[in-house]
Amino acid sequence: MRTARAALLTGPNTTRIENIPLPEIGVDDALLRVEACGLCGSDIEQITTGGRMPLPVIPGHEPLGIIEQIGPRAAERWGVTTGDRVVVEVVVPCRECRHCRDGLFTYCDRSIGAYGYRPFDAPSTLIGGWSEYMYLHPNSVVHKMDATIPVAIAATYNSLAAGIRWAVQLGGVKQGDTVVVLGAGQRGIAAVIAARAAGADRIFITGLARDSHKLAIAQAFGAEAAILADEEDVPGRVRELTDESLADVVLDITPMAAQPVRDALEIVRGGGTIVLAGLKHGHAIELVTDTLIQKGVTMVGARGVEGSSIEAAIRLIESGEYPLELLTTHTFSLDDAVSAVAVLAGDVPGETAINVAIVP
Structure with a gap:
């Protein structure tokens, strides 16, 4: 049985690495091979306090990666196929409420959950970006990105x-x-x-x-x-x-x-x-x-980002017009995820961070 290494948050500033079986993929869902997962201030709060949700949980809400496996209906719905690079929006929306109809998925009235934050019913616990692979729910919102962009630069999308x-x-x-x-x-x-x-x-x-x-x-x-x-x-x-x-x-x-x-x-x-x-x-x-x-x-x-701003960010990254490598100061492995958060928070003397990413 194939497994994925994942970092589970078990308490404040405490993670453990587990090998979790990969899920079976049906016609409506997909499996993402995670290339990187960006960090932000909300990760600092989640990791240092243990979060407000039941533990353990796999953190990570700014993932990007390569579609490893995808069902035919999911491929048609999302407009992507095996081998494509995508970024994944954090909220798994209902896709039916008034906000979803307007494309404002972060305001979804009946959201199913949120990657890395609010666990939801799924055939796998691999629903956070601090993992080698991540399960993609049928209601997920994904955006395609040029796979030739260096991973660290791609991880600045959020x-x-x-x-x-x-x-x-x-x-x-x-x-x-x-x-x-x-x-x-x-x-x-x-x-x-x-x-x-x-x-x-x-x-x-x-x-x-x-x-x-x-x-x-x-x-x-x-x-x-x-x-x-x-x-x-x-x-x-x-x-x-x-x-x-x-x-x-x-x-x-x-x-x-x-x-x-x-x-x-x-x-x-x-x-x-x-x-x-x-x-x-x-x-x-x-x-x-x-x-x-x-x-x-x-x-x-202002509350977070929306699909239109993510699309605009991807176009900006793909344009190559800006020296975005100036933002990409640190990458860390799953084993050093807590250290990554400490560096982003400015708690490590001598480390001057801007954009920090976990690269499984």
């Missing part, structure tokens, strides 16, 4: 999709705009890339002094200036850099911090747009709503 979703699709960044990105993580840098691709005229990014390596990469992708939020007055610096004209679009991609939200209201121009994408994990933030009203600001909440 962070790039977030940048595109937040900056362009929700923020409406367009030709000639001035954009301020608050937060210099991989998705902040991705937002810089997306804004530049959309034709933004001026892009500024904020970060902390310890983020100097990330800020340098953001500037390599087109950010005009970097502002150190722990050393400089962010609104004052933006006013200076823009000659008081402020920003058309402001993106807050910082986790936990409240000040960037308040800064966003100060630095957005009248009639501009603020996109809030950084989770504060329940922390209340006081806002002067009169400023929001008097400026006529549009404030938008």
Whole structure:
């Protein structure tokens, strides 16, 4: 019997490697040979706390890989065949509710589950990206990608999709705009890339002094200036850099911090747009709503990525127009998955991470 090595999360910062039998594939499902699985901030929370779902579970919600085996109806429905590279959306949707009909699968009212997060009824427990193989449910949403793209670069698709979703699709960044990105993580840098691709005229990014390596990469992708939020007055610096004209679009991609939200209201121009994408994990933030009203600001909440932004990210990757290798700082094996999360979190001295991926 063929098996796949998988890393199971059994508790906070604790995994064990198991060999799990590969499932039988029918007419409607498929088996993916996982090439890589990207990591993001939600992986840090899941791994360090043990997650909110019953354990053990195979984590990993940004998988990409090669179709190893596929049923004929699945092949027709997804438009892929054996040997194709695909990326897999995290949510397994019902495909029937109002959100699914609109293609907004992350908002599915009756989702079946989520790869790497919420286990669902399946013929195998191989339903997370931290494995050599992953079972693909018939309701899965997949997107084809050029298999010649280097694996580490291909694994940046989710962070790039977030940048595109937040900056362009929700923020409406367009030709000639001035954009301020608050937060210099991989998705902040991705937002810089997306804004530049959309034709933004001026892009500024904020970060902390310890983020100097990330800020340098953001500037390599087109950010005009970097502002150190722990050393400089962010609104004052933006006013200076823009000659008081402020920003058309402001993106807050910082986790936990409240000040960037308040800064966003100060630095957005009248009639501009603020996109809030950084989770504060329940922390209340006081806002002067009169400023929001008097400026006529549009404030938008951003939740994850959608299929259209993933498609746009894949096209951007395949274009070869951007030096995306600058994002790909670390890859780790299944055996070192917990270490990978620690590196992404910045908890390992001497390691400066941007995009981190598990390569089984």
